[in-house]
Amino acid sequence: MTTLTTTxxxxxxxxxxxxxxxxxxxxxxxxxxxxxxxxxxxxxVTSDPxxxxxDAVRLFYxxxxxxxxxxxxxxxxxxxxxxxLRKRSDGWDxxxxxxxxxxxxxxxxxxxxxxxxxxxxxxxxxxxxxxxxSTALLFLLLVGYLAxxxxxxxPAARAKVSAVVGILLVPNALLVHYSVSWWRSLxxxxxxxxxxxxDGNQLSTYAxxxxxxxxxxxxxxxxxxxxxxxxxxxxxxxxxxxxxERMADDDATGGI
Amino acid sequence: MLADxxxxxxxxxxxxxxxxxxxxxxxxxxxxxxxxxxxxxDPDRGVLTRATPGLxxxxxxxxxxxxxxxxxxxEAAPGVTEALRLSGIDPAGYFLGKxxxxxxxxxxxxxxxxxxxVVLYGADLHGPLLLVATAVAATxxxxxxxxxxxxxxxxxxxxxxxxxxxxxxxLAPVLLGATxxxxxxxxxxxxxxxxxxxxxxxxxxxxxGFGLLFFGTxxxxx
Amino acid sequence: xxxxxxxxxxxxxxLAGVDLDVGGGEVVLLRGxxxxxxxxLLRACAGLVRVVQGTAQVLGVDVAxxxxxxxxxxxxxxxxxxLYADLDAGDNVRFWARAAGATDVDADRALARCGIGGRLATxxxxxxxxxxxxxxxxxxxxxxRPELWLLDEPHAxxxxxxxxxxxxxxxxxxxxxxxxxxxxxxxxxAEALSTRIVTIAGGVVRDDTGRGVVxxxxxxx
Numbered sequence: 001m002t003t004l005t006t007t008x009x010x011x012x013x014x015x016x017x018x019x020x021x022x023x024x025x026x027x028x029x030x031x032x033x034x035x036x037x038x039x040x041x042x043x044x045v046t047s048d049p050x051x052x053x054x055d056a057v058r059l060f061y062x063x064x065x066x067x068x069x070x071x072x073x074x075x076x077x078x079x080x081x082x083x084x085l086r087k088r089s090d091g092w093d094x095x096x097x098x099x100x101x102x103x104x105x106x107x108x109x110x111x112x113x114x115x116x117x118x119x120x121x122x123x124x125x126x127x128x129x130x131x132x133x134s135t136a137l138l139f140l141l142l143v144g145y146l147a148x149x150x151x152x153x154x155p156a157a158r159a160k161v162s163a164v165v166g167i168l169l170v171p172n173a174l175l176v177h178y179s180v181s182w183w184r185s186l187x188x189x190x191x192x193x194x195x196x197x198x199d200g201n202q203l204s205t206y207a208x209x210x211x212x213x214x215x216x217x218x219x220x221x222x223x224x225x226x227x228x229x230x231x232x233x234x235x236x237x238x239x240x241x242x243x244x245e246r247m248a249d250d251d252a253t254g255g256i
Numbered sequence: 257m258l259a260d261x262x263x264x265x266x267x268x269x270x271x272x273x274x275x276x277x278x279x280x281x282x283x284x285x286x287x288x289x290x291x292x293x294x295x296x297x298d299p300d301r302g303v304l305t306r307a308t309p310g311l312x313x314x315x316x317x318x319x320x321x322x323x324x325x326x327x328x329x330x331e332a333a334p335g336v337t338e339a340l341r342l343s344g345i346d347p348a349g350y351f352l353g354k355x356x357x358x359x360x361x362x363x364x365x366x367x368x369x370x371x372x373x374v375v376l377y378g379a380d381l382h383g384p385l386l387l388v389a390t391a392v393a394a395t396x397x398x399x400x401x402x403x404x405x406x407x408x409x410x411x412x413x414x415x416x417x418x419x420x421x422x423x424x425x426x427l428a429p430v431l432l433g434a435t436x437x438x439x440x441x442x443x444x445x446x447x448x449x450x451x452x453x454x455x456x457x458x459x460x461x462x463x464x465g466f467g468l469l470f471f472g473t474x475x476x477x478x
Numbered sequence: 479x480x481x482x483x484x485x486x487x488x489x490x491x492x493l494a495g496v497d498l499d500v501g502g503g504e505v506v507l508l509r510g511x512x513x514x515x516x517x518x519l520l521r522a523c524a525g526l527v528r529v530v531q532g533t534a535q536v537l538g539v540d541v542a543x544x545x546x547x548x549x550x551x552x553x554x555x556x557x558x559x560x561l562y563a564d565l566d567a568g569d570n571v572r573f574w575a576r577a578a579g580a581t582d583v584d585a586d587r588a589l590a591r592c593g594i595g596g597r598l599a600t601x602x603x604x605x606x607x608x609x610x611x612x613x614x615x616x617x618x619x620x621x622x623r624p625e626l627w628l629l630d631e632p633h634a635x636x637x638x639x640x641x642x643x644x645x646x647x648x649x650x651x652x653x654x655x656x657x658x659x660x661x662x663x664x665x666x667x668a669e670a671l672s673t674r675i676v677t678i679a680g681g682v683v684r685d686d687t688g689r690g691v692v693x694x695x696x697x698x699x
Binding site for chain 2: 524526545546549550552553554556557558559560561562563564565566569573574576577578579602615618
């Protein structure tokens with residue numbers, strides 16, 4: 001009875017990267033750190049409280065950038081899923097799964113920051129307004145996608161099934177958004193929107209925050225992608241080792 | 257393709273007739289839901305009456321989930337999926353056939369649920385035309401999305417909890433639309449009802465399209 | 479015809495480089511230990527598993543590129559019966575026959591041939607005995623009249639009469655021009671039946687008696 005052991009030898013000719021960092025991302029990371037510190041200082045200390053919202057507006061410096069950016073990784077996931085079905089390469093698969101992960105982070109952050117803001121200004125964590133509701137459903141759609149990615153062992157089957165669900169993410173999100181918006185617009189309740197006029201040093205603080213979050217999005221996406229890609233390669237590496245072992249197997253009982 | 261669809265649908269419905277899982281389990285489940293809602297929402301008829309459309313559609317959704325899971329559990333008999341792939345049946349036809357069978361079961365379920373709602377909640381069925389149109393559109397939408405997501409999870413041997421997680425958020429617009437349309441109908445003033453119905457129809461068409469598009473890929477092992 | 483074919487099952491290389499060239503009308507026995515890759519080889523010929531390396535041509539179709547194209551012309555008797563538990567034997571065979579483009583008449587004839595006639599055909603598949611289910615699955619295969627027969631341990635689960643039936647079906651199929659590839663542990667019966675014996679172990683072909691070396695199949699004893 002043979003056992004299959006995977007040794008950590010590199011495939012001939014390959015140098016296995018040991019981390020997902022690179023000079024570019026390290027520089028980016030430093031910029032982000034610095035920017036975050038500046039942003040936090042500006043946001044928490046030097047910028048003025050809003051006339052209406054007072055200090056709650058400080059949450060905006062997180063919430064607005066996050067919410068404005070979150071659709072990017074979602075769309076990226078759908079696009080990558082379509083491309084995977086066409087090209088069937090690991091790169092697209094890794095892009096799809098990593099964008100979904102990043103998207104989930106951003107959407108989650110958006111929900112939490114929005115809920116906190118709601119608690120401070122309106123006294124409730126949740127209102128069934130259009131944006132919050134569709135965002136919550138979007139979050140659930142993404143969680144479903146991520147749950148799906150954990151399952152089948154065979155990478156090709158998993159990639160294929162995830163691709164279909166990934167492609168459906170954007171249409172689903174659009175349908176949800178449209179129907180929920182229409183629904184809430186029919187209600188005479190105050191559609192309690194955000195007061196988006198800002199001026200003076202609020203604007204500059206916001207600009208810094210937006211910039212920092214864009215960089216965070218990029219940085220997270222790069223790392224997540226590399227991570228996913230490396231994981232796929234590791235699976236493939238195991239495969240080559242397994243084939244070699246099987247061919248060398250002289251045991252009469254064969255197989256596992 | 258249509259011949260294959262008819263073959264598959266016929267097979268599914270024949271299985272249903274023989275095994276009577278639908279009649280024996282899904283219908284009672286649906287009625288049970290209605291009763292439980294009644295318990296949870298207090299005999300105060302006012303609440304129940306106002307909530308009737310929503311409760312009805314939630315019951316349809318959950319019973320529909322059962323129908324979808326049953327539809328693919330049937331294919332889980334050893335060797336059947338392989339034999340299906342080997343038979344050369346057109347995947348699009350397979351999708352349509354499964355979709356049709358699920359839709360038929362949903363219709364039967366809804367007939368029972370309508371009776372249940374009339375009897376248990378004292379609903380008055382105003383605006384029957386809109387109600388029927390809504391039911392048809394929503395049935396198509398639920399059956400199409402259910403079949404698509406159902407086959408996804410069926411192939412993965414993790415059926416039970418994954419299908420609801422994938423399907424229900426996607427069906428949220430259907431729940432919204434069907435409930436609003438039904439409310440409009442029952443309130444007498446038709447208002448936005450037909451608009452919502454249109455949304456349901458669009459959803460249904462979209463998902464049938466997706467199903468036809470993706471079913472072939474999904475059935476393959478790679 | 480397979481060349482250095484590699485097939486993966488859950489990332490495990492079930493076939494790790496198989497070379498096999500089978501001509502029409504041959505009856506080939508695949509033998510080898512458990513886990514050697516016989517089942518996988520059969521499934522690869524049916525276009526059911528993907529050949530990830532090497533080339534594979536079945537009935538003139540490149541199975542690595544377009545596995546679906548060959549499926550209707552191939553018939554497989556697998557380890558699992560492939561029958562719907564709630565349908566009776568007759569409905570099952572009729573369904574599978576129609577799915578492959580055959581008629582109900584073909585189906586009924588196949589059922590009779592395989593000994594599942596009359597009342598037995600109205601029993602739900604779940605209530606049939608193993609042997610009866612096997613026969614039903616055989617009937618489904620016979621009704622399709624495939625050009626290539628792939629049988630995975632066809633004698634398993636059958637009584638003596640059933641095994642004789644299998645042998646006779648194989649002989650008839652070969653006589654009609656079909657090619658038969660089957661895996662079996664029933665070596666005595668199988669060797670009498672086949673024109674060629676291929677031994678598989680560890681995912682590769684270890685031994686092949688070649689074409690026309692063994693005498694014509696003598697059929698069931």
